[in-house]
Amino acid sequence: MPFQSVRPRSATACLTLLATLLGVMPAARPGETADPLPVTEVASGIYAHIGAIAVMTPENEGAIANVGFVVGSSAVAVIDSGGSLREGRRLLAAIRAVATKPIRYVINTHAHPDHIFGNAAFEGAVVIGHKNLPRALAARGQFYLDAFRRVLGDELMTGIKIVPPTQIVEREARIDLGDRILLLQAWRASHTDNDLTVLDETTATLFAGDLVFLRHLPVLDGSLKGWLAVIGELATIPAGRVVPGHGPIADWPAALEDERTYLQLLAQQVRALIKGGETINAASQNVAESERTRWELFEENNVRNATAAYSELEWE
Amino acid sequence: MFGHALKCLHRIGSQWSWLCVAALALALLSALGGLSFAATPEIEDTWASLANDIFRGRPLADGTGLVSIDMPIRAEDAAIVPVTMRVTLPPGDSRGLKALTLVIDSNPVPVAATFTFSDSAGISVISTRVRINSYTNVHVVAELSDSKLYLAQTYVKASGGCSAPAAKNADEAIATLGQMRFRVFGKPSGAQREAQVMIRHPNNSGLQRDQVSLLYIPANFVDELHVWQGHALLFSMKSGISISEDPNFRFTYVPNGATTFKVEARDTNGKVFVSEWPATTSEPSNDSSNL
Numbered sequence: 001m002p003f004q005s006v007r008p009r010s011a012t013a014c015l016t017l018l019a020t021l022l023g024v025m026p027a028a029r030p031g032e033t034a035d036p037l038p039v040t041e042v043a044s045g046i047y048a049h050i051g052a053i054a055v056m057t058p059e060n061e062g063a064i065a066n067v068g069f070v071v072g073s074s075a076v077a078v079i080d081s082g083g084s085l086r087e088g089r090r091l092l093a094a095i096r097a098v099a100t101k102p103i104r105y106v107i108n109t110h111a112h113p114d115h116i117f118g119n120a121a122f123e124g125a126v127v128i129g130h131k132n133l134p135r136a137l138a139a140r141g142q143f144y145l146d147a148f149r150r151v152l153g154d155e156l157m158t159g160i161k162i163v164p165p166t167q168i169v170e171r172e173a174r175i176d177l178g179d180r181i182l183l184l185q186a187w188r189a190s191h192t193d194n195d196l197t198v199l200d201e202t203t204a205t206l207f208a209g210d211l212v213f214l215r216h217l218p219v220l221d222g223s224l225k226g227w228l229a230v231i232g233e234l235a236t237i238p239a240g241r242v243v244p245g246h247g248p249i250a251d252w253p254a255a256l257e258d259e260r261t262y263l264q265l266l267a268q269q270v271r272a273l274i275k276g277g278e279t280i281n282a283a284s285q286n287v288a289e290s291e292r293t294r295w296e297l298f299e300e301n302n303v304r305n306a307t308a309a310y311s312e313l314e315w316e
Numbered sequence: 317m318f319g320h321a322l323k324c325l326h327r328i329g330s331q332w333s334w335l336c337v338a339a340l341a342l343a344l345l346s347a348l349g350g351l352s353f354a355a356t357p358e359i360e361d362t363w364a365s366l367a368n369d370i371f372r373g374r375p376l377a378d379g380t381g382l383v384s385i386d387m388p389i390r391a392e393d394a395a396i397v398p399v400t401m402r403v404t405l406p407p408g409d410s411r412g413l414k415a416l417t418l419v420i421d422s423n424p425v426p427v428a429a430t431f432t433f434s435d436s437a438g439i440s441v442i443s444t445r446v447r448i449n450s451y452t453n454v455h456v457v458a459e460l461s462d463s464k465l466y467l468a469q470t471y472v473k474a475s476g477g478c479s480a481p482a483a484k485n486a487d488e489a490i491a492t493l494g495q496m497r498f499r500v501f502g503k504p505s506g507a508q509r510e511a512q513v514m515i516r517h518p519n520n521s522g523l524q525r526d527q528v529s530l531l532y533i534p535a536n537f538v539d540e541l542h543v544w545q546g547h548a549l550l551f552s553m554k555s556g557i558s559i560s561e562d563p564n565f566r567f568t569y570v571p572n573g574a575t576t577f578k579v580e581a582r583d584t585n586g587k588v589f590v591s592e593w594p595a596t597t598s599e600p601s602n603d604s605s606n607l
Contacts, residue, residue: 055476112478132486138526138533139482143394143449147474150450189485221478223485277501277510279443279566281388281398304392304479311396311445311562312485314514315497 034086036093037063040249043203045071045180047098048243049091053216053296056083056114058153063087065114066243068207069095070200072177075104078125079198079207079243081118084152085159088118105175107184108165109209109245110192111136112221113144119163128175129165130186130194137164169196185237187211190227191219191245199239206239206252214247217295218259220305224267224312231260262291270309271316280310362421363453363469370419370427371465376457379466381406383458385418387470391448394475395482396560400443401456413439415459420558422452424523428558435461437550438508438570445560447481447521450474482524483561489518498577498593512566513543515581515589521557538563540582545595546574571595 039047048068056062062083069078069091076099081088095103106122108129109115116137119127141162149157167173169186183199191210198207210219211227211234220227235253242252265288273283284306292298367376386400403413412435418428428446433439455469483489495516500509515538522535541553541563550569563581574595581589 114478134526135486136482139486139524140480142525143480143482144478147394147450147480150474151476189488193483193485193487219478221484223488226485277503279398279400280396280445280564281386281400281443284392284398300477303388304475304477307393307396307398308484311560311564314564315492315495315516315562 034089034093036097037067037082037087037090039068039091039094039098042068042241042243042249043200043205046200046203046205046243047071047094048207048249049094050248051083051114051246053246055297055300056148056151058151058156061086061156062114062117062148062152063090065112065210065245066247067091067115067118068243069099069103070177070180070182070198071095071099071101072180074101074176074178076101077105077107077175077177077182077198078103078122079107080109080115080209080245081106081121083114083117084156085118085120086156088121091118092121101178104177106163107182107196107198107207108133109196109198109207109211110194111140112192112210113148115209115245116162117144117148117160120159120161126167127163127165128167128169128173128184128196130196131168131170132186132194133168133196134164136192136194137162187230187233188226189223190230192222195222195230197234197237199237204238204240204252206237206242208234208242208244208255210245212242212244212247212255213259214244214250214255215296216246217291217298217301218262218305219301220263220266220308224263224309228260228263228267231256231263258294262288262295265291266305266309267313270306270313274310274314280307280314283310361453362426363455366419366421366426367455367457367467370417371457374465376465376467379456379458379468383456383466383468385454385456385468385470387454387472389471390473391475392479394448394479395484396445397448397472398443398445399454400441401458402441403458403460404440405460411460411462413458414461414463416442417457417459418444418446419455419457420446420448420452421455422450423447423558424449424521425556425558427556429553429555431551431553433551434549436548436570436572437545439551439567440508441510442551442565442567444563444565446558447560448472448474449481481521483518486518489516489561492516493518494587494589496579496581496589496591498579498591500577500595507570508568509571510566510568511577512564513541513579515541515563515579517561517563517581517583519557519559519561519563523557536583536585538581538583541565542580544578545569545572546576548572548574 037049039049051064052060067080106125106127169184173184175182180202185197187195239252242255269287284303287306384402391397416431458466497514499512519537524533543550578592
């Protein structure tokens with residue numbers, strides 16, 4: 001290839017790399033076209049982006065949770081908006097690549113940042129959440145904004161707002177997207193105290209939020225006893241497949257088995273350590289070790305799960 | 317990105333490419349600088365002025381070998397970070413432990429708790445759980461019976477992920493507020509035994525702001541605690557908003573033959589919680605009323 005012809009490309013490549021390294025790539029501004037998030041059509045009119053099995057970093061733009069959308073004949077519903085405004089905008093671009101109907105709803109499955117930080121990309125949509133979601137966002141929102149500024153950096157945090165729900169679900173609710181109904185169910189404290197699931201009755205597809213983890217070690221931030229009980233109830237949902245909060249799309253209810261095994265072991269071992277008089281610190285170090293190789297992000301989350309489990313189960 | 321880098325490096329030999337390589341090297345250096353910053357972020361060293369405020373300029377001696385603080389290096393769960401404070405006096409040192417002050421430098425209210433111990437308590441170790449908002453130094457200052465102050469310190473990295481210094485199960489926290497447990501652990505260690513006080517309380521910090529109303533969720537936390545062995549006070553505590561939800565204190569003590577323990581806690585709403593237990597409690601209660 002003659003030098004003259006490659007020079008401009010080389011220059012562009014170099015500048016792109018430089019910009020990336022220096023963290024000065026400009027954020028997509030409103031109105032600018034964002035690069036559409038890769039999505040797969042899970043079932044007719046149901047799309048999902050499978051997030052990276054990772055912790056939120058500037059490199060992955062916080063895009064670690066599964067996010068998706070459902071297209072009806074009159075409206076679109078977004079299910080979780082992602083871990084950054086940039087991811088939310090990329091999800092918006094993915095929606096606009098396949099659907100022109102108005103985006104009427106943003107459903108947040110719970111309060112964690114990887115699921116809600118993209119909400120601001122969907123201005124004008126009705127935000128729907130569990131009845132406890134506003135309280136959780138009130139208690140945690142500012143902390144998340146501050147903590148993730150350290151993690152993701154100023155540039156990626158620009159424009160991220162805590163957008164609380166304007167419509168809440170007490171127990172269950174149905175929303176009509178035109179020729180398809182979504183069933184929203186609010187659960188008792190389990191992964192968090194504000195978990196909401198979304199069932200597309202037309203295709204029997206369940207968006208389980210973080211009530212279901214696959215490959216990514218489950219993260220306990222609600223109630224271990226509650227979660228184990230809820231798993232039993234979830235199994236009765238008449239779905240054929242699940243889009244978990246983290247991990248690949250899977251058959252239902254078989255998708256529950258891995259996390260049930262882990263959570264049961266966690267409960268059983270932590271109970272034994274409490275009974276034996278171990279301190280919370282000692283008890284949290286060596287729990288559920290036999291599960292280590294079965295999951296990703298075990299190291300990042302297991303001690304924390306054990307700590308949370310201990311502080312819950314010591315009140316039994 | 318690496319594709320770009322390779323393309324860029326393949327052009328070595330051209331004038332443009334040398335410029336590119338030089339710029340990349342600079343960028344990498346700055347990126348590495350950023351990495352090292354991320355690994356050990358600089359935290360503002362506020363200790364000198366904090367210590368001056370809290371201890372009113374009294375000298376703080378190095379407590380190495382005498383007082384220690386044990387915390388995980390990383391706060392796995394921002395809401396529940398275990399901390400153990402320990403005072404070990406050398407043989408022949410007849411002084412006793414009078415008070416311990418726990419300070420989490422970067423928290424919104426740095427003084428987490430001050431424990432004062434009675435002479436007869438024989439307490440040398442006390443553990444609790446705290447909230448950690450950010451990367452922070454944590455200090456413990458022990459006051460011995462000769463009124464000398466000794467200092468130990470550690471450093472805690474903030475948690476990552478979705479954990480927050482807030483309730484995990486807020487309904488449960490409200491429904492069970494004020495319940496208390498007391499446990500005496502089985503194995504005595506020399507003359508000492510170990511016991512634990514647990515209090516159900518959301519310990520709301522008052523610093524959490526509703527994003528819609530922009531109003532702060534009112535503070536309500538346990539700010540005072542007294543623990544007695546029979547009629548003899550073991551210790552008292554005054555605490556702030558850094559103590560975790562469901563305040564929990566595990567401590568060593570020297571039994572005085574009393575048949576009961578009594579605990580009185582007070583929260584900032586003025587509610588007082590009092591309970592009494594037989595001193596023989598050695599197994600966790602099977603009470604399952606709040607499942």
